[in-house]
Amino acid sequence: MSKIAGSARIHPMSVVDDGAEIGEGVVIGPFCHVGPKVVLGANVELVSHAVVVGRTTVGEGTRIFQSAVVGGDSQSAKHSAVDTTLEIGRNCTIREGVTMNTGTVEHGGRTVVGDSCLFLAYSHVAHDCQVGNHVIMSNNVLLAGHVIVGDHAIIGGGAAVHQFTRIGRNAFIGGLSAVSYDVIPYGILNGNPGLLEGLNVVGMSRAGIDRAVIHRVRHAYKAIFEGEGSVRDKAAAIRHEYEDCPQVIDILDFIAAEADRALSTPARRRKG
Structure with missing residues (x-):
């Protein structure tokens, strides 16, 4: 049976599966789907047409917009049927069409997103990524599996990040960049292939x-x-x-x- 707080508001045209945990002040707009293993923290909002599935925890105050799919199975070719998790922090904004996948059991089984992050439309967080706090991913940014992104990093629109790559804290990645190698904290990377161009002095x-x-x-x-x-x-x-x-x-x-x-x-x- 679901655990739904008394102050939660769920539109009658949305589906909340048995087993889901819905916190105080949660708002679920029309045409959303919340899976049976999902936990939505206090004051989470699903605006409309959002899908939150898998063993996914969404932190307090996070907003998820139309057509986002959060907690879907890993797209790894080696994905197994074992339950893995996605953990999203507090006060994140997840805009239209964003996708985030759970982890893979072969690599610890956890995809983690920190607090106060902004994911613009159609950005993607793949399996086993570790995203820090206050990270900004612009439109159409693609993180492959196992990517680590440090706190306060900014990734420009259309950038693609190779699997197992690390991006340091306060780094800046220019739009349309191909990030094939690790980027130092406070660094700026631009281009395809991406080149380190100095320090993110403005960000600092x-x-x-x-x-x-x-x-x-x-x-x-x-x-x-x-x-x-x-x-x-x-x-x-x-x-x-x-x-x-x-x-x-x-x-x-x-x-x-x-x-x-x-x-x-x-x-x-x-x-x-």
């Missing part, structure tokens, strides 16, 4: 990072990506100089971490 300023700190991050960026030698070695060599600068340490930790994809750099060029 908007995040309240002091001008003097931004200046230090620029110096560290040059030390890492200019000149001869391995990026990883150069990053390790400057760590002692920046132990008091969390933003540079974010970048150095990102570079040092084990990863499935190579690192985007200014030097990557199209072959041929």
Whole structure:
């Protein structure tokens, strides 16, 4: 039997399957479908024609618009019938036609979206992605499976992100970019193939990072990506100089971490 809070409002032309949990203040507009394993937190709104299925939890205050399909099975060719999950945080906005899939059992079984994210029309979050807080995905952005997106990242319209790629916090991805390699925190990537073009100084300023700190991050960026030698070695060599600068340490930790994809750099060029 469903657990439906007394203050929830459900349009008579929507279907809420037995077993669903509907929180206080939830509004479900016309022609929606809520599956039997779904949990909708307080004050969630399904505007109309929205589908929320699978073992999906939607956090308090999130709004889901027309024709979005949230919690569908993974599109991985290796998908099994085992229950996996999708967890969506609080106060997200999920616009028209957005699709988000549950995880795959082979890789932990969880797709996770943080708080206060904005997903514009027809963007896609594939199986096993981990999306941070305050992320913006513009129209038609495509995340393949297992992508990790850090807090406050912005991904421009029509960009496509390769599976297992990492995008660091406060990074900016230009529209129509092909993201085939990891993008450092605070980095800007543009183009197809995507190239690292420097630091997201505007985003850093908007995040309240002091001008003097931004200046230090620029110096560290040059030390890492200019000149001869391995990026990883150069990053390790400057760590002692920046132990008091969390933003540079974010970048150095990102570079040092084990990863499935190579690192985007200014030097990557199209072959041929």
